[in-house]
Amino acid sequence: MNMRRSIVAVSVALATSVIAASCGGSSSGGSGDGTPKKGGTINILSNAEQIAHLDPQRNYTGDDLAFAGSTIQRSLTTYKFAAGDAGSEVVGDLATDAGTASKDGKTWTFTLKDGVKFEDGSDITCADVAYGVSRTFATDVITDGPSYAMTYLNVEGEYPGPYKATAAQQAAYDKAVTCDGKTITFNLKSTVADFNYTTTLLAFSPVPKAKDTGEKYDMHPVASGPYKIESYEVGKSLVLVRNDQWSADTDTERKAYADSIVYNFGLDESAMDERLIADAAEDQTAVSAGILPENLQTIFEGGDKALTDRAVNYYDPFVTYTNLNVKSLSCIDVRKAIYLALDRDALRKAGGGPYTGDFADGFIKPALALDYKKATPVEGLHEDGTPNVEAAKAAMASAETNCPDVAAHAKAGLSFYYPDTDIWKKALAIWIDSMSKAGIKIKPEAVGDPAQYWPTVMNPETNYDIARGGWAPDWANASTVIPELFTTGGGFNLTRNADDPDYKAFETKIEEARNTLDRTEQGKKWQELNQFVVDHLWALPGTFTRAQSMWGSKVGGAFQWGPFGAFCYGNLWVK
Amino acid sequence: MSVSTSPRVANAVETISIEGKSPRQLAWQRFRGDRLAIFAAGVIATYVFIAAFAPVICAVLGISPYRLDGAALNDFGLPKGSFGGVSSEHWLGVEPGTGRDILARLMYGARVSLLVGFLGTLFTTSLGIVIGVISGYKRGKVDAVIGRITDLTLAFPSLLLIIALTRPLTQRLESMGVPEGNPARIVYIILVLGLFGWVYVARVVRGQTLSLREREFVEAARASGAGTRRIVFKELMPNLWAPIIVIVTLSLPGYVATESTLSFLGLGMLPPSASWGAMLGDSVRYYRADPTYLFIPGIALIVLVLAFNVVGDAVRDALDPKADRQSL
Numbered sequence: 089m090n091m092r093r094s095i096v097a098v099s100v101a102l103a104t105s106v107i108a109a110s111c112g113g114s115s116s117g118g119s120g121d122g123t124p125k126k127g128g129t130i131n132i133l134s135n136a137e138q139i140a141h142l143d144p145q146r147n148y149t150g151d152d153l154a155f156a157g158s159t160i161q162r163s164l165t166t167y168k169f170a171a172g173d174a175g176s177e178v179v180g181d182l183a184t185d186a187g188t189a190s191k192d193g194k195t196w197t198f199t200l201k202d203g204v205k206f207e208d209g210s211d212i213t214c215a216d217v218a219y220g221v222s223r224t225f226a227t228d229v230i231t232d233g234p235s236y237a238m239t240y241l242n243v244e245g246e247y248p249g250p251y252k253a254t255a256a257q258q259a260a261y262d263k264a265v266t267c268d269g270k271t272i273t274f275n276l277k278s279t280v281a282d283f284n285y286t287t288t289l290l291a292f293s294p295v296p297k298a299k300d301t302g303e304k305y306d307m308h309p310v311a312s313g314p315y316k317i318e319s320y321e322v323g324k325s326l327v328l329v330r331n332d333q334w335s336a337d338t339d340t341e342r343k344a345y346a347d348s349i350v351y352n353f354g355l356d357e358s359a360m361d362e363r364l365i366a367d368a369a370e371d372q373t374a375v376s377a378g379i380l381p382e383n384l385q386t387i388f389e390g391g392d393k394a395l396t397d398r399a400v401n402y403y404d405p406f407v408t409y410t411n412l413n414v415k416s417l418s419c420i421d422v423r424k425a426i427y428l429a430l431d432r433d434a435l436r437k438a439g440g441g442p443y444t445g446d447f448a449d450g451f452i453k454p455a456l457a458l459d460y461k462k463a464t465p466v467e468g469l470h471e472d473g474t475p476n477v478e479a480a481k482a483a484m485a486s487a488e489t490n491c492p493d494v495a496a497h498a499k500a501g502l503s504f505y506y507p508d509t510d511i512w513k514k515a516l517a518i519w520i521d522s523m524s525k526a527g528i529k530i531k532p533e534a535v536g537d538p539a540q541y542w543p544t545v546m547n548p549e550t551n552y553d554i555a556r557g558g559w560a561p562d563w564a565n566a567s568t569v570i571p572e573l574f575t576t577g578g579g580f581n582l583t584r585n586a587d588d589p590d591y592k593a594f595e596t597k598i599e600e601a602r603n604t605l606d607r608t609e610q611g612k613k614w615q616e617l618n619q620f621v622v623d624h625l626w627a628l629p630g631t632f633t634r635a636q637s638m639w640g641s642k643v644g645g646a647f648q649w650g651p652f653g654a655f656c657y658g659n660l661w662v663k
Numbered sequence: 664m665s666v667s668t669s670p671r672v673a674n675a676v677e678t679i680s681i682e683g684k685s686p687r688q689l690a691w692q693r694f695r696g697d698r699l700a701i702f703a704a705g706v707i708a709t710y711v712f713i714a715a716f717a718p719v720i721c722a723v724l725g726i727s728p729y730r731l732d733g734a735a736l737n738d739f740g741l742p743k744g745s746f747g748g749v750s751s752e753h754w755l756g757v758e759p760g761t762g763r764d765i766l767a768r769l770m771y772g773a774r775v776s777l778l779v780g781f782l783g784t785l786f787t788t789s790l791g792i793v794i795g796v797i798s799g800y801k802r803g804k805v806d807a808v809i810g811r812i813t814d815l816t817l818a819f820p821s822l823l824l825i826i827a828l829t830r831p832l833t834q835r836l837e838s839m840g841v842p843e844g845n846p847a848r849i850v851y852i853i854l855v856l857g858l859f860g861w862v863y864v865a866r867v868v869r870g871q872t873l874s875l876r877e878r879e880f881v882e883a884a885r886a887s888g889a890g891t892r893r894i895v896f897k898e899l900m901p902n903l904w905a906p907i908i909v910i911v912t913l914s915l916p917g918y919v920a921t922e923s924t925l926s927f928l929g930l931g932m933l934p935p936s937a938s939w940g941a942m943l944g945d946s947v948r949y950y951r952a953d954p955t956y957l958f959i960p961g962i963a964l965i966v967l968v969l970a971f972n973v974v975g976d977a978v979r980d981a982l983d984p985k986a987d988r989q990s991l
Contacts, residue, residue, distance in 0.1 A: 358948040382759060382949050385739040434731050438760040441738035508929065510948060514760045517935035521731050531843075532933060536830070 090149050090542055090558055090580055121644040121663070128662025130346045130643065131374040133360040134353050135509070136539030138322040143306040144290035145223045146233040148579060149542070150406070150560055151377050151654040157290055158342060158649075158658030159315040159328055159349060164198045164217065164272075164287040169341040169656050171647035176564065178284055179340065182212060182294070182312070186284045193279035193605075194242075198287070200270040205333040206296055207311040214267035216294035222261055224291050225249035229302050232546055234562065235579040236286045239571070241265065242277045251302065278603055285563035288651075314344035314658065326351035345645070345661030357509060358382075364638045365395065372642040373662050375655055379636040381440030381511065387638065388443075399638040400646075401443060404653030405560035407453050408445075408630035411545075411582035413553050418587070419491035421483050422498050422528075423625040426554075427466060429480035429526035431518055433473035436631060438514045443636060447473050448629035450618040451559070451573060452566050458611035459566035463622045463629075480526035501531035502553035507541040508534035519554075530554075545582055555582050557627060560653060566614035571598050574621055583626040594620060690905075693981040700977030706970040714777045717770040726753070728771040728937045732762035739952075747955030755959055758942075759949050765956065768937035769963055775931075775938045776919045776967070779849060783856040783918040784911055790857050791864020792907065796895060798865065799872025806869070813862045821859040822924070828855070829930040844933050852925060856918055863914070867906050875899050905982040912975030916968040923964055939964050 132155070141147045144161050158169065166181040168174050178186045183198035190196070204212045223230050224237040226249025243264040247257050266273045276283065286292065299310050308317055314336075315328035328349040336344070361383045363371045379387060379399065386392075387399050410430075412423050436444050450463035465471065468479035487495040504519060506512040520530045533552065535541045545555040559580060562568035572578040575598055576586045585591055597620070601613035621627065635653055639646040642663040649656040684692070694700060713720065721727055735748050735757045742748025747756030747765070755765040798809040829851065836847045875881060876899070884898050925931040926940025934941070942960040950957050 380948065381740050382952050385741060386951055431731065431733075434733050434761065437733055437736055437738075437740040437762075439740070441740055443739070510945060511760075513934040513945075517729070517761055517763070518731060520935050521729050524729075534933075 124343065124345050124644055124659075124661045125663075126345050126347070126661075128346050128373060130349045130657070130660045130662065131371070132349065132351045132657065133355050133363065133371075133374050133376040134351060135355055135357045135360065137354050137537040138320075138539055139326065139351065140539045140542060141232055141306055142309050142317075142320075143230070143233075144293040144295065144309060145220065145230045146306060147290050148232060148234050150652040153290060154649050154652035154654035155351075155657045156309075157288075158313070158656050160311040160313045160317065160331075161290050161293050161309065162204070162312045162339075162342075163290050163293040165284050165292075166288050166341055167649070167651045169343075169649070169659050172650065175650040175656075178288060178563075181288075181339075181341070182217070183287075187287065189281070189283065193281050193283075194276045196274045196276065196280075196283045196287075198272050198274075198284075200272070201338045202270075203335055204312065204338050205335070206294075206299075207316040207331045207333050208296075208299075209333050210296065212294050212312055214270060214272045216296050217272050217292070218262070218265045218267055219250060219297045219300075220293055220295035221265060221291070222247075222250045223295060223300070225261070226251050232543055233579065234289050234291050234572075235577055236289065236562075237291060239577055240274075240276045240280055240283065240286065242275045250297075279605055281605065281607075282563060282565055285565075289562060314339070314342050315349060318348075323354045325353060341659075343659045343661075345659065349657065349660075357511075361638070364398070364640060367398075367641050372640040375637070375639040375643055375646060375657075375660065377635075377637055377654060379638055381438065381443070384440045384443050384636065387636075394641070398641060399636060400648055401634060401636045402648050402653075403445075403455070404633055404635040404648070405453065405455065405651065406558050406633045406635070406653055407448050407451055407560070408633055409448065409451060409557045409559070410628040410630060411555045411557045412625065412627060413551075413555075414583050414585040414588050414626050416497065416551075416553050416584075417494060417502075419487055419494035420625055421487035421490055422494050423628075424466060425480045425483035425487060425498070425526050426502075426523065426528060427625060427628045428468055428476045428483060429522050429528065430628065431473075431475045431522040432630065434518045434522070435515055436473060438518060439511065440636075443634055445631040445633040447471065448632045450622050450629050451627070452569055452614065452618050453561070453632050456561060456564055456566055456569075458607060459569075459614040459618075461612075461615040461618075463615075463619050465622070466625065475522055475525065477525045484526050484528070497553075498528045501529040503531045503533050503551060504554045505533045505535060505541070505545050505550070505552040506556065507538040508536050509538055546580075557582060557630075558633070560651075563651070566611070566618070567602060570614055570617045570621065571602070574626060585624075585626045588624065588626070590620075590624060594624075690978075690981040694977055697977045697980070700974055703970040703973035703977070706966065707974060710773055710967055710970075711777060713770050714773040717767075717774055720770060721767045724754075724766070726764040726767040728763060728767040729935055730763065732757055732764070735762045736760075741949075741952050742956075747953045747959075749955070756953075756955055758945070759953050759956065765942075765959055768942060769939070769960060771937035772939040772942060772960065773963070773967075775849075775926075775936070776922055776964075779852055779856075779922040780915050780919040782849075783853045783860070783922075784915050786853055786857040787860035787914065787918075788864050788907060788911055790861040791910075792868055792903070794861060795865035795868025796872055796899065796903075799869040800876055800891075800895065800899070802873070809865070809869075813866060816859060816862045819859065821855075822921075825852075825855045825859075825921075825925065826928060826930060829925070845936055848930075848932060852922060852931065856921065860914065860918075864907065864910055867910060868903055871903055871906055872899060875902055909975065909979040909982060912971065912978050916971035916975075919971070920964070920968055 139152050140149050142156055147153055147156055162181050164181060164183045165178050165186050168177045168179055180186050182200055182204055184201050187196050187198045200214060206212055221237050224233055225247050241264045244260045247253060247261050264275045296310055307320055311331045314331055314334040316331040318327040318329045320326045357380055360376045361380050364376055387395055388401060417423050432447060449465060452460050454460045468476050470476050506516050516532050523530050535544050544550055545552055559573055572580050574581055574583060575595055597617055601610055601617060604610040604613055644661040644663050645659050646655060735743055737743050740760045742757050742759055744750060749756045753764050758765060794809060798806045833847045833851045836850055837843045841847045841850050881894060881898050884894055922931055923940030926938040927944040931940055932938040939960045946957040
């Protein structure tokens with residue numbers, strides 16, 4: 089899943105086997121709060137103009153998944169709503185349990201609970217789930233979402249999604265996803281041992297066909313969870329109120345303490361921090377994801393214990409990196425020059441120094457212990473993050489002879505897409521300064537609304553050379569990292585690497601890794617593939633991130649939910 | 664007798680020298696007498712000098728507005744040392760987050776502010792004079808139409824419109840061939856300043872023209888067969904300069920401030936260019952951690968605007984003896 093705020097981030101020294109384990113100490117908000125009680129309003133402060141996607145099949149941002157998944161939408165399975173290690177355990181949500189796999193792991197069945205309803209009172213049926221999942225295939229309308237359904241489901245022939253499918257195509261889909269009463273069966277192309285982790289994604293949540301408005305569904309999805317949308321005004325607010333059709337008996341995780349949850353959009357980033365630091369009456373029930381670097385010292389080392397207790401500094405599941413457009417930067421010498429010239433140390437400082445995290449060696453965080461092996465960096469790269477200008481110049485010089493066109497393009501100006509926020513303006517200045525030392529020019533392109541950054545760069549029409557990236561595994565397997573980020577079928581591939589001469593070989597290896605059933609053997613394959621990408625410089629590893637969040641003095645249950653690196657919004661309560 | 668004549672002769676000489684002074688010389692004499700104004704003019708001259716030679720000064724001091732200095736920052740990315748990282752290397756400290764030299768950025772920022780101020784004023788004033796003279800001299804229907812347009816322009820919430828139109832119009836300018844980025848932004852700011860600023864000049868010029876065209880010397884010129892062109896340039900214009908100069912000196916600081924406002928709102932110069940408004944906008948975030956950073960661009964801006972206002976007032980006093988506050 090992709091990430092929202094902050095620029096850089098960390099290597100985890102003592103990471104254990106599960107993702108959430110790296111978030112040690114993240115439970116600080118969960119204990120010593122007293123007994124949770126019902127009532128009140130939780131306010132979420134945000135600098136975005138809207139939530140990137142509320143359409144369950146399009147939602148793929150960690151923070152938004154935690155928000156929508158804990159409030160308005162339910163999927164087949166879910167991570168437990170708990171702090172620490174417990175938060176990475178998968179349990180049944182709409183399904184009675186965490187699913188049953190056939191012996192070969194190619195067929196997965198889930199049985200829906202009794203009494204689960206949409207906000208209009210109609211029962212959630214197997215057909216609704218099957219329809220919801222089928223929407224993922226309509227990639228012309230349902231953009232930006234995860235692509236696991238397309239990768240895994242054994243649908244014969246081309247299936248263009250429910251909007252355009254012919255009867256025969258729809259029949260092919262219906263063979264892959266079958267319904268028998270309350271039981272839904274997924275027939276997969278190959279063994280997927282952890283498919284029930286895949287189904288925690290909201291992409292596997294139900295959508296009533298009659299209420300599907302296609303592209304517009306994003307603005308008003310039908311609720312299946314304890315909250316429903318009362319109003320949603322872009323740039324202003326999203327107001328959630330109780331959904332009386334939701335029954336607590338059908339839900340082991342959602343507690344729905346607050347009477348309403350209000351998402352406040354379009355706020356100034358520094359104003360958000362100021363409000364939470366000041367903790368005035370109205371903001372005592374507010375939370376915000378992320379703290380600006382200039383306030384870190386005040387909050388964490390300013391000596392005000394009451395303030396420090398309302399904030400958390402933890403290793404989140406994300407890795408930040410920089411995507412290079414391999415199509416326009418088809419020459420590895422130029423990509424190498426960019427990486428060697430980049431002042432990663434300055435970027436980390438601008439983001440708050442050690443609070444941003446540790447320099448990443450690859451794209452797999454050490455928390456994925458089975459899949460992580462420290463990657464060998466590109467020759468000449470300084471491990472302390474400082475630029476190696478001489479080596480960068482040398483790389484540019486060899487680019488001049490090997491690929492004069494690409495070198496000329498880099499000298500003329502590489503288009504650099506960045507979210508138009510204060511931190512990114514500084515990051516931009518660092519990029520421009522670092523690149524100029526290797527003779528590379530940066531052409532800045534600002535994206536006004538930070539929430540529109542991913543949709544903008546994921547649009548194939550957008551001609552960037554350099555775009556930011558931030559990714560967390562969808563579950564504890566690098567199969568949710570390397571293929572998602574670097575294959576053409578991946579849900580978040582911003583590298584446009586399909587034409588790289590080595591791409592075919594890479595894809596073959598991906599298939600091999602996917603089909604390796606022994607988890608340790610598979611882990612080794614992911615390690616090799618991680619090294620492959622590091623060597624090919626399709627993207628440049630940035631940081632294994634840390635994150636910080638703050639909440640008001642009257643907010644209870646403000647722990648960081650490991651798999652998402654976000655608040656478990658739906659279970660926040662007012663003291 | 665000869666003794667008694669000499670003072671008279673001396674008197675006569677003195678009288679002649681006073682009579683020989685043109686209104687312009689008189690104004691200059693009055694202006695020179697205002698010591699505050701002279702000081703303010705000196706301040707402006709210093710700013711202009713610094714702006715013009717910013718690259719040279721930076722090179723001499725060994726600083727750069729773009730060079731990063733991570734060594735000057737602590738773990739949180741904040742300046743090391745007191746007063747925002749003031750040191751022998753960075754006289755006014757460094758920018759938090761990047762370690763760029765504030766003095767260098769301030770000097771480069773002055774270039775943008777003054778460029779926009781001067782070009783904006785030049786454009787606005789030229790437009791205002793032309794429209795004002797036409798309106799006042801032609802009278803009748805032309806005057807009525809221009810008058811309504813003036814009213815309409817004055818009624819526009821100009822700053823809001825400038826903010827709303829920045830992105831679409833700069834893109835338009837870029838597609839029309841104006842170099843991308845800052846040049847397009849500067850051209851845009853100057854264009855919109857002109858679009859909304861001309862009315863103030865035009866209204867004053869129109870009023871003056873209306874009264875001047877009925878005066879005897881204009882009648883006389885017309886009677887002796889002078890054409891419109893001659894009347895406008897030789898008879899009217901010399902009498903319009905005084906009010907125009909006053910408007911110019913008073914509107915310049917306004918434009919400098921407008922540029923800062925737009926940059927503050929993120930609509931002015933693009934990063935990484937230095938601009939006072941952008942510096943102010945950035946520094947506000949650090950008011951707690953690094954207050955010095957907030958004061959520096961603020962003081963630079965206040966001093967410049969104040970200096971322009973003082974000079975503007977003094978020029979008005981000098982050109983219009985009736986309004987001379989010193990003699991009141």
